[in-house]
Amino acid sequence: MLASVEPTQGLDNQRLDETGANMIVVTGATGNVGRPLVQALVAAGEQVTAVSRRISVADIPPGVRHLQADLLDPGGLVPVFDNAEALFLVTSGDFLAAGGSAGAVLDVARAGGVRRVVLLSSQGVATGRHPSALEDPVTRSELEWTLLRPGGFDSNTLRWAETIRTQRMVAAPFGDVALPTIDPADIAEVAAVALRGPGHVGRAYELTGPEPVSPRQQAAAIADALGEPVRFVDQTHAEAREQLLRFMPEPVVEATLDILGNPTSGEQRVSPDVERILGRRPRTFAEWAARNIAAFK
The missing domain is CATH 3.40.50.720 (NAD(P)-binding Rossmann-like Domain)
Structure with missing residues (x-):
C-alpha cells in the first residue's frame, strides 16, 4: 500500500x-x-x-x-x-x-x-x-x-527443494494459512x-503477489509443475521452530512463525502497488514454480 x-x-x-x-x-x-x-x-x-x-x-x-x-x-x-x-x-x-x-x-x-x-x-x-x-x-x-x-x-519454498527431490514430500506448519507471497x-x-x-x-x-496462497497450495503448484504428486505433511509449531532455529536466530524464528500462523489482515491483504508501478498483475506462485522447477527435480 x-x-x-x-x-x-x-x-x-x-x-x-x-x-x-x-x-x-x-x-x-x-x-x-x-x-x-x-x-x-x-x-x-x-x-x-x-x-x-x-x-x-x-x-x-x-x-x-x-x-x-x-x-x-x-x-x-x-x-x-x-x-x-x-x-x-x-x-x-x-x-x-x-x-x-x-x-x-x-x-x-x-x-x-x-x-x-x-x-x-x-x-x-x-x-x-x-x-x-x-x-x-x-x-x-x-x-x-x-x-x-x-x-x-515465493522463493522461500526453495527450502523444500531437498525433500521434494528425494522424497516428493513437503513438511511445513500452518498448511492452510494463506499469504500473498511475491515473486x-x-x-x-x-x-x-x-x-x-x-x-x-x-x-x-x-x-505482494496477486492472491493469498497457502503452503499446501504451493506444494500442489510445485507438483503440477513437476507432473508428479508431492505429499504435504503438516508440521507442529514445535517441529517448525526446531527446524528454523538451525539457520535463524530465535527472535526471527518466533516472528516468522507468528506471521505464518497468525497473520494480521494487513499481512493477508493484496496490495495494488506492483500492478500500479509495472502496469501488469503480479506473477502467481504457480508461474514462479514453473520457472524454477529445475530446483525441485
Missing part, C-alpha cells in the same frame, strides 16, 4: 542518466532479488556495479562491473561508488545481527556521489512486526529515497523502475 509520506526534495523529475554519471550500484547482487534486478537494469541499458560478499563471474551478466565487498566494512566500499548516482541497498539479517550500520554505508555512498537510494525493507515495518529503525537511516538521510516493503517471497523478480522490476524513473522519491511501496 502506498504510504502517505511526502516526497523529499531532489531531481526526481528526470532520468538519472540525463544528469551525468549514471552508474547504479546493486548490493546483494547474487541474491533472489539482486540477480534479476541486475539483469533488468542491463536490459534497460543501464551501467551497473554488482556488489556481493561472495561473487563469481558466472553470477554476473557480461559487461557488468562486479566487486566483492562487505557492507560491514563501509571504508572498503569507497571504490564501489565511483561514478555512481543510485544505490539498491539490501541489509540482511546477518548484517543487522553483526551490528552493521546502514547509516555508515549511506555516508560512504553520498560522499561518492550517490543521490538516490532504494531500500529493500519488509512489509513487517508497515504492519508493526518490525521496528521502523530498519528504515530510519534511509529516511533520515539526505538522499532521495524509496522504500520497498515486500511480504514473503522476487517482481520486486526486482519495481526496484528497477524506482531506481531509473521519476515519481518514486519519498514513497514506500508494499509489495
Whole structure:
C-alpha cells in the first residue's frame, strides 16, 4: 500500500542518466532479488556495479562491473561508488545481527556521489512486526529515497527443494494459512523502475503477489509443475521452530512463525502497488514454480 509520506526534495523529475554519471550500484547482487534486478537494469541499458560478499563471474551478466565487498566494512566500499548516482541497498539479517550500520554505508555512498537510494525493507515495518529503525537511516538521510516493503517471497519454498527431490514430500506448519507471497523478480522490476524513473522519491511501496496462497497450495503448484504428486505433511509449531532455529536466530524464528500462523489482515491483504508501478498483475506462485522447477527435480 502506498504510504502517505511526502516526497523529499531532489531531481526526481528526470532520468538519472540525463544528469551525468549514471552508474547504479546493486548490493546483494547474487541474491533472489539482486540477480534479476541486475539483469533488468542491463536490459534497460543501464551501467551497473554488482556488489556481493561472495561473487563469481558466472553470477554476473557480461559487461557488468562486479566487486566483492562487505557492507560491514563501509571504508572498503569507497571504490564501489565511483561514478555512481543510485544505490539498491539490501541489509540482511546477518548484517543487522553483526551490528552493521546502514547509516555508515549511506555516508560512504553520498560522499561518492550517490543521490538516490532504494531500500529493500519488509512489509513487517508497515504492519508493526518490525521496528521502523530498519528504515530510519534511509529516511533520515539526505538522499532521495524509496522504500520497498515486500511480504514473503515465493522463493522461500526453495527450502523444500531437498525433500521434494528425494522424497516428493513437503513438511511445513500452518498448511492452510494463506499469504500473498511475491515473486522476487517482481520486486526486482519495481526496484528497477524506482531506481531509473521519476515519481518514486519519498514513497514506500508494499509489495505482494496477486492472491493469498497457502503452503499446501504451493506444494500442489510445485507438483503440477513437476507432473508428479508431492505429499504435504503438516508440521507442529514445535517441529517448525526446531527446524528454523538451525539457520535463524530465535527472535526471527518466533516472528516468522507468528506471521505464518497468525497473520494480521494487513499481512493477508493484496496490495495494488506492483500492478500500479509495472502496469501488469503480479506473477502467481504457480508461474514462479514453473520457472524454477529445475530446483525441485
